[in-house]
Amino acid sequence: MFPDDAACRSHLILGANSYGQLGLGHKEDVLVPQTLKDVSCKCQDIRSITGGGGHSAVITGAGELFVCGHNKEGQLGLNHTENVLCFTLCAALSGFCVQEVACGWDFTIILGGDGLVLSCGSNAFGQLGVPQISGPCLIPQKIESLKEKVVGIAAGLRHALAATESGLVFQWGTGMASRARRAHQGKSLPLFWTAKEPCEIKGLEDVKAKRVAAGSYHCVSLTETGKVFTWGRADYGQLGRHAVVPDGQETCTASEQSVKLFCNIPISLSCLNGASQIACGSEHNLAVVDKEAPFHFHAAAHLAVCNFCLPGLHCVHSGCCFSWGWNEHGMCGDGTEANIHVPKPVKAVGYAEQILIGCGAGHSLALCQNSTLDSGHQKS
16 A cells, blocks of 8 residues: 555646636746645645646545635635635534545535535526525535435536445536537437436446546546446547447547537447456547457457546556547647547556546546556567
């Protein structure tokens, strides 16, 4: 395991800070990593860190939620709409043990230890899952329609996901509905694309999901058997599969081209069987596949908002890191800037005895222990 000694930990932050989302007490961008020191939640007690469009959230070992940054829509849950420059305790959640937090563009989804889910911030696209709220929600509200115990949550640009203890996946928020309609003109869409409260995903009935992740306009689910499913926008390769031209045609119509760039139901990626972790950036993804898991490669190809959890959590595993999707800034780690349409191993990471992955909108993170280049998993 990674060292669990608080003295070994430091929390470094950098980047855009126009709303105070770095929690440093000012709004100047930070170009060189700085240590987060002056924070009431005590750095050594931080268990997870996540960020949204312009706000940030951390969970402590005691299950408290601290937030900072952009708050125009009340996404910090502090009962006001002023931006906050330092990490501040979300007092509305007093007595509520926070297990996970997901930050969207201008909203926040919160999962408690009892499996309850709350939300706050903008509800312009139904992304809070509470349709009776018409305007911004300044205090976290329970999503009443989620009747089952929830074990995982995710937030995209303007949509959200939840995985339940029984393995179901729910989606809500209409942020992707217009794209789905354009891609499937004249055809009815599954209800979850237009839902403003949690709606069960169709296409995952025969599997048991345990984790969910969301990009700006796409979704990913990981099952308890290590299968990875993707759905949504596909124009950067973020769904991890080559588009198939209808009926084997060499060319296709504009409407057929639109369908190729959007998938309205989940489809499994066989090349990632045995996965233990998933993470989404805006339009790219990472996954960790256990070393013992068999790899199934497509014959025609070489097969491969920020969330990061700290040592001691269930998401630390051994395995190989795979990447796919948007790669304009090199975030897929293959040394190029070409989009990757089918998951491929990140050779620079190789095999790691312990690995933890995370994504920002256009960057990737991997925390590794004893990483070694494993040529057996870098086949063409």
